[in-house]
Amino acid sequence: MHVVIMGCGRVGSSLAAALERIDHSVAVIDKDADAFRRLTSEFRGQQVTGIGFDRQVLIEAGIERAGAFAAVSNGDNSNIISARVARETFGVEHVVARIYDPKRAEVYERLGIPTVPTVPWTTDRLMRTLLPDGVAAAWRDPTGKMAVLELPFHEDWVGHTVRELEEATGARVAFIMRFGSGVLPDAKTVVQADDQVYVAAKSGTVSDITSAAAQAPEEGH
Structure with a gap:
């Protein structure tokens, strides 16, 4: 933009x-x-x-x-x-x-x-x-190099694990807001409908990460 x-x-x-x-x-x-x-x-x-x-x-x-x-x-x-x-x-x-x-x-x-x-x-x-x-960061470190942002994701990611989402986007899932409460996920945590997923990422990679999450998971993920 x-x-x-x-x-x-x-x-x-x-x-x-x-x-x-x-x-x-x-x-x-x-x-x-x-x-x-x-x-x-x-x-x-x-x-x-x-x-x-x-x-x-x-x-x-x-x-x-x-x-x-x-x-x-x-x-x-x-x-x-x-x-x-x-x-x-x-x-x-x-x-x-x-x-x-x-x-x-x-x-x-x-x-x-x-x-x-x-x-x-x-x-x-x-x-x-x-x-x-979903584009602007919710938090950014003082140097501007790292950001935490809410990650909008394709509906087909529901039912897939955090590990699969991380591998596809290259971001690290920091936490999930689920039914109004924060969840600290591990690699096996499954993404649910209406989850708000927050990821940590390098600032220069935000566009690539959001684009990847907006796509449906590839077959095999």
């Missing part, structure tokens, strides 16, 4: 790196070209200099093909204007804005634009708002 981020401060640069680690394409917009120095040397996405709510700037950043947009600059007004343009003009499905003023945040939530306050911000909280279910 393509994600456009408006604002390349500490939040925007961290979010861009985290999204690229799980194989999403990213474009970052900032009015100050020097802000792009915060991006890691491994960053492969677009760097677009300009105002984040300018239509042409957004189009240059790929907003017309974007599945998600995050407005995380240091200005409430800029964030909410750009978020509304992304949602209302370009029809981006997943939009989130960082808001400093809690009173404003309540208003924007009523407009259907999720907001993230500054103090309790985390990269993964933003990612869970932006990305489809």
